[in-house]
Amino acid sequence: MNKHLLALLSIFVVVTTNAQNITGFKSENVKKQLDLETAFESQITAANLDSWMKRMAARPHYVGTEYGKENAEWMLKQFKSWGYDAQIETYQVLFPYPKIRILELTEPSVYKAKLKSVPVSGDPYTEQGEELLPSYNAFSRDGDVEAELVFVNYGIPKDYEELEKLGIDVKGKIVIAKYYGSWRGIKPKLAAEKGAIGCIIYSDPEDDGYVRGDVYPKGAFKNNTGVQRGSVMDMPLYPGDVLTPGYGATEDADRLDREDAPTITKIPVLPISYEDATPLLEALQGPVAPVSWRGGLPLTYHIGPGPAKVHLKLEFDWQLKPAYNVIATLAGTEFPDEWILRGNHHDAWVHGAADPVSGMVALMEEARVVGALAKKGQRPKRTIVFCAWDAEEPGLIGSTEWVEHHMAELQKKAVAYVNTDGNGRGFFNAGGSHTLQTMVGEVADVIMDPQKGVSIKERRIAKDRINGGDDKFELYALGSGSDYTPFIQHAGIASLNLGFGGESAGGEYHTIYDTYSHYIRFKDPEFAYGAALAKTAGRIVLRLANADVLPFSFDPWHKTVSTYLDEVMKSSESMRLEVEKHNKLIADNAFYLAADPTEPFIEPGKKEAIPFLDFTPLQNSMMTLESTIARFDSINFYSLPDSKLKALNELLMHTELALTDASGLPRRSWYKHQIYAPGFYTGYGVKTLPGVREAMEQNEWTEAGEQIKKLALTLDKLNNHIEALCSIAKN
Template identity: 30%
Template sequence: MNSSKPRKIVFIVSLSFLAFLLGVITGYFSRPVHKDSSQQLLEKLNRDGDWRLLEQFKEYVDTGYIDKVIRDLTRRPGLAGTPQQKINAEYILDLWQQQGLRAEIVQYNVLLSYPKGNHTNKVSLYDASGRELFTSKSHEKVLVEEESPEEVVQPFNAYSPSGIVKGDLVYVNYGRAEDFERLKAAGINVSGKIAIARYGKIFRGNKVKFAEDSGAIGVILYSDPADHTSPGDERYFPGGMWLPGSGVQRGNVVLIKGDQSTQGYPSTNYSYRPGEEEISKRFPSIPCHPIGYEDANFLLGSMVSGKVWQDWQGSLNLTYHLTGLMDNRTVLMDIQNENVYRPIYNVIAKISGTIEADRAVIFGCHRDAWVYGAVDPITGTSILMETARIFAKVYNSGWRPRRSIVICSWDAEEYGLVGSYEWVEDNMKWLQNEAVTYVNLDSGISGNYTFSSRTVPLLHDAVYKSTMALPSPYPHDSTDTLYTDWRSRSETRSGLPHPKIHPIGSGSDHTPFIALAGIPSTYSEYTGYIVDGKVIPMDDYPLYHTRYEQYELVKMIDPGYTLAKTITLFHCELIRELVDARILPLNVRTYAGVIVVNIRQLEKFRADFKVNKVEYAELLASTERLKTAARIFHQKIAHLDHNNPLQVRMINDKLQSVERAFIVPEGLPLRPMYRHLLQSPSGLNHYGGTGFPGLEDLLELPNSNPEKWPQIRKHVTILTHSIYSLAKFLEND
């Protein structure tokens, strides 16, 4: 046996071991130096949002893409419940998925309203012998080439009941509560007559309700030239943006929003639906129909009794009268509508947050329209789509949001916010726990004069800050911002230098988020008209909800998409701030200040409150306590250890919960479908907001109503309790 062989083996093994050990040692000391994982996590949690992202937004914004979306979605009518709406939903889903967004279509089956079969809804004028003198047109004139004109549904008011009614006319101006009061004071009886009202000032459903309460048997709505044209300017569509005589504004007339058959719950396949008789109680009891001012001219020109007050005179070439048709003429309304169940399609996309994935900023705009809807809602939808595309692009380039972003394309908004209501009801639990804010779009570019915002007080500062970060679309010099331009063209808030932000009100998809779920909401757009350097005062854009709201109109309002680009960048920056700010940009001091101002508006009722034993002094005291609590709370935020993620999360949870303090399960006294004590729509005008909507409803009741003051006392107690509760919540560490 060779004794050197074992020694050789031992040597080789030893050498191999030494080489291995040397490799381990070398590898250990040459490894990259990583921080302790807990330190990495802490740095991630304490990351601030990057405001420099705005420069990327500016670089990425593409007006060509905005134009493409507007063109594509206005080729054919987009009425909810029609096959085209499913095609449009799939179009949006496709684009989002191509951009790398996680997206899905969420379907609901809801009750929608249409003219019945082949029936033509009409308003006719007859002489004393029964001979027909005039009948309203069933369709608006086709003024530009349309791809599928046969798909345009005749003008109608959704959810108007069917009926044939005949009688005298009474002119009720805008059909507001004060208009009916003025007629009553003048001894003009509305009962048993057909009311004719011009569009404007308030929601059309309120006009019908006030007419119904006054005893009218039907309502005719028309667009007066005084509100939809400019004196001396004959540039009617398609030669300009003014309303032609055949243009008719469509719209729903329901005051209860969401699917009419599943109030309070989503319209799913398992939902209980009451019978037709029960559902019909939610609709007006009298028929309503819209006409153009060419047709209204025949009706108003036949009236002879009681010359109207000067401020009631419209711009038709005739003398307006209050009532009484000449030569014993009569007006007949023949309205046949039907309510049918149809599928609707919301499209929902999500970008998940990386630090607080369980907190979400929701951004939405509806997609459906009465006809082509180029302004309402397709300008808003194009901005939503471009904002989503930009966020997808920065995400794909490496940016990761702190919180999640949920992007929503709603269906059936025009029928009473149906798509958004059903989704909120379907997702109420997680929304009330995880939703930070809701950012709404609708008619993103309805005018060319000024930026405008309807926003809850918590979000005022965030809106101001985002406008300050952006250049003006109409700069006079390099220092002009969207904010300075807005301030120069807007009313200022009382006693403050900032431009006026309007109460949130209703009339768009923010309503279920704020008035039902208590999620802070905002809705901004470009609005108002400046033509040939002259500001034209108007409540809304002239072609609103008509056939003529087509692609050509958008190009008249915003020919180079300068405003669309600005509004896109505004929403990019606002959402970035809401998603990435370490401390949520919600200001409770502003909220408390607005409440104090609104309380002062009640001073005129102080004597009535005293006589009827309303605890007004305690309500005043609660607001003062809230004001102090809010000031101290924000002082705590200023001195907070921002590097302590637990303290940051605790503060953010409080801020996120502020709005929910004013949600009451039983809802407002006369309108239980609205649950927010402060941010529900006005009972006199669904479009508008008011300081204390439930209290306003009750104060409008006649003093002869024995329940008026007991209900006011109860409601003031609820208001006082809610304000005190929020103050205590802020005070509690």
Template identity: 55%
Template sequence: MLKPYPFLLLAAGLLANRLTAQTAPPADKPLLGFSPATAATEYQLESKFDTQLKADNLRQWMKRLAAHPHHVGSAYDKANAEFMASLFKSWGYATRIDVSYVLFPTPKLRKLELVAPTAFTASLTEKPVPEDATSGQTSEQLPTYNCFSKDGDVTAELVFVNQGIPKDYEELARRGIDVKGKIVIAKYGGSWRGIKPKVAAEMGAIGCLIYSDPKDDGYAQGDVYPKGPFKPETGAQRGSVLDMPTYPGDPLTPGYGSTKNAKRLDYRTAPTLTQIPVLPISYADALPLLSALAGPMAPPDWRGALPISYHLGPGPAKVHLQLEFNWKTEPVYNVIATLRGKELPDEWILRGNHHDAWVNGASDPLSGMVAELEEARALGELVKTGWQPRRTIMFCAWDGEEPGLLGSTEWAETNAKDLQKHVVAYLNTDNSDRGFLGVAGSHTLEKFFNQVARDVPDPEKPMSILERRRASDLVNGSAEVQKDARERADLRIGALGAGSDYSPYIQHLGIPSMNVGFGGEGAGGEYHSIFDSFDDFTRFKDPTFAYGVALAQTMGRCVLRLADADVLPFEFQNLSNTVAKYGTEVKKLTDDMRTETERQAKLLAEKRYEAVSNPDQPLLAPKAQAPVPQLNFAPLDAALQKLAQSAQAYEQARQNPLPADRQKALDQLLYQAEQQLLSTEGLPRRPWYRHQLYAPGFYTGYGVKTMPGIREAIEERKWAEADEQIQRTAAAINRFAGQVNQAAATATPKVL
């Protein structure tokens, strides 16, 4: 039984009016892109779809797919792809397996030892538990490692760098601590793992260790596995450290598909591989290393839950790290299942989830994959009743996501022209469990998705998944999120970074994309470990698969509505509102930096920087920064105004009945509008990322930076570049607004 959530009761009064509307007859709820008559038909179809969904199918498929480790290059990875292809074929889909050939290094040698002031050899082994049936499959499991680490054999003093992100090194510098020539140890958290060795190398370190502190992911959070869901002392997080903010996919074929005979770079010179060796370790192996550190105490917010005093070093702890890898090319198997549209077959709806895992991968990724399979099966049952989609639907099961979005990126690069010509939208899921709706994506689909979420009941509470998410935002959100939850009719969806297979579609090809899942009540420490198993999932994540069914209901509606809409359900006022918010944010960032620079200059002039509480650890004054100039945001402001006007024009035009002979032209203008937000030059120093509104941050990894060209130029104090990026972003918004104006003109009846 789940614990009650008091905030839902507090929010009940705010939700009463919306819940009344939600329980109204379906015909009273208009659907974007549908007439009243076709909306009624759509609701009837969705009701039939819901009756087909069976939680037991999700359970059985997860048990089968998670029965053995299935990483890239493993026999069970290929077997799973073939099994899923057989399912799609049995449901009536034209199915194929597309193969790419990618670099996938695996460990040949891993050694980590403390050589001073005492001796200790790390076990680098996760201990199986009897209560987990698959945790002991040691001969099939990849050991704990960071994929795409450099080979290396280094010995040096150790330095504790907190989460190993740029601001942590600034804090170390203020304490007079330099990591040049040292090995650093960092906690997971604060950024994507690949950022930690990247920044460490830039700071001159020669090796990097990463561990999960029990304060964040272990006994300080609750009982450890198998008694509870949290990370046991020998658990460790595998994962890629590919420099994905530069480009994802096969590091040897940047920007083009890794077909069997593709020209490949030498792996030793590939730009997205790490420059130093890096290894993940358990908190059991980290404890002796951290215990041996001396030097200043770590700042209070850096300290974890291990039974030690957290010192920074350097030394006297000295460690020896030796890594060697098998640099192999392996096939990845993308399953593509197609249901051809009867009226508009050249407009494609792509629905995807990856199937590869670091070990058994019940939660990541199979919780999302089995929901996708059930969606496809249910649609196959609808076909048997005589239904056919107006547009083509393609279900995709990607391989090689875990090492760096390898399968999806290579498929996207190989088929780029066709995808940009035909794909209406890409809909992604990944891991999902119990709790609250999470959604991010193209804001042209924000209103559309709000209507989907409005119509899906929450498995635990008597409300829709939309309203339960709103209730959570009202209590747990930031002040800004709470304000939006109170005042906006629609839930504001997030922007996409680079955490899953949507990245090549939106950020490289300009295809409208969404990523959806549930979470918040199934927390635990199984991530990328041997404990991400069927046993763990059915104990702690989603025991009845009720949220798996809710995910299938949600994404099934997305697919059905996009496939069958009279006119594609794109809307631009929500986008305009959000992009204007991004513009305000980058201007405020400049103002805040100017104020802080002036404040620090004043303190430096008055020599008012003093030692902190411990006089034995004085802080060095920060270096003086050059003044922040006035940037010319006028081009951006003008573009944002033009966008608002074009969004309003389309909103008025879409109310009109559309002549059939103009539908295809309008559809194409709508779904290809996102491509106008691409720049041919791409972002500075990483041209693969071409979208001017969304990109992963150069030092955040998964985390998104909005208006990334402008924002990162300001953050890095590159003022000439900031002016250039303002012009480039404004030009992209102007192109987009121009296409929306074309859509409005196409949707407007001609006056005779």
């Protein structure tokens, strides 16, 4: 290589480095921001995560415990020592504690369920006896029922369709369902709708036990006595305190009578281990369960009903308990009224080393380093608010009450909310508002995977490629399941949910085995991924806090929402054609089909024809948006004077709000967002374009038509919003 070419090449290298763009920053500010982020990253110390987890997860700390309060006060002290203006905001929330739990098989033989997980050798935390919260499903109602048992697989809609085909009715019966297949709260909700009077949920070893790997303490998976606790509150209706829907559960708030609270289950429900489930399933007769229903227990799975009969008695202490949210604020130097919120919950079901402490300690390390940088004069331009939520586990209660209580101020000042929860080892998972996809992708591009020597973005894309991904970094859409829900779904604040996982599977989730001992053996022994999470979330927070132009981009949003619209249109068409086909088949072959048992089951009788849905209002709105977004993208906002940039950002930060509708979704007005919602019958699982999609799924065709019009108006609202952004540049 000649000298001249070498010189040219080195110039080229220098030029590309200098030209590294990060969305939201003027070119002259890029280096300063990247230097700040590098300084931030270099101070993240994994050993802090380790010692803080050991402390916070030392004893059980569910809502209302002394240790939960101690954790909150300890965090408060930490935040203050790091230079934050910090306080504890307390709400009084209904939290049921199990008083009586009886489950027994009464016929044809007798078995009394133990409902007790055993301590294991090598894990001292499992030996804390009475202090360990008994296993139960929070917000099951009280009840005392006895009836024949029916096995309902996962207890989701398609399982009941199968039961119907087999002529099995659960009315007046107690159902037993496996965990998984849906969010747990869907199981008692559906069972009650089908007329069942009680619900038992168990972890089958095929999904969650010895079929997956060695069980604890030899391996990470669920042993025969492990029980997953968890809330069964009807969160798809509204999350948060069951007695104060839509407003903060302050000391003096008006409260519903418990009997009127619609989010408490209609029937009693109890989770059990596979040890306790075995005698119940063994005692069932009736048809043998379909192949896909059978689990990993050494028995033949029958459906029933009976002859197995069970008695289920549950009684709870229904008390108001204090929920302690720790809120730590670092005021911004230039735009103190523009807030970047960063949260994780601190309450656990038992010790919660993985869920939630692994995410909580990453957040604290971010706060420590951001505070240290601020003390050295590198204070963020916008205000950063670190939040440690209480009462997430029973139903996103701490965060929901805080958002409801501060709704008006948040809708004015919040730019974005960045959430984490339990963290593990493996792939970077990021979900959230698609307007933030570009920025998150740019951050993920510069964070190195602790094991693989490539960026966390490259590793993510490589994984997606195996599943047919198209070499792009993409955010998944948010349903529910952690504290981002009130921010995005209710308040219309752009939100993200971040974490690592995929290589640290285990059976500890919500059991007495989610301990520090388990975590450092099976999850993230070096806290390398905890540190990676702190680096990722921290860089995202710092970019949002210091950007010249807030890093929201509309093009990825438009591309993603277009795919949702395509999906919905295709599914409407295929539903319509399917019914047409079915009706034709019935008309042509009724006699023949009924007579031939080898034919696949076809429901007798004609179905009501599905009307043609007119999607043109949505197609038109999306087309208009496309050209408005192109116009927005053609403007160089970075060259605008500061006064205009300020006005631009003040509008830009409210983008997500344009995607909400004050009247909310049909039958659940708490959910305001018109693009993302948790499914009414899937729970955590997201439904995109929920108004239209769920109306279709429920065969409510008039409603689907109305929802199309409503969604088109929401899209037009976003269009007006982007036009207003463009006109700031013009005027």
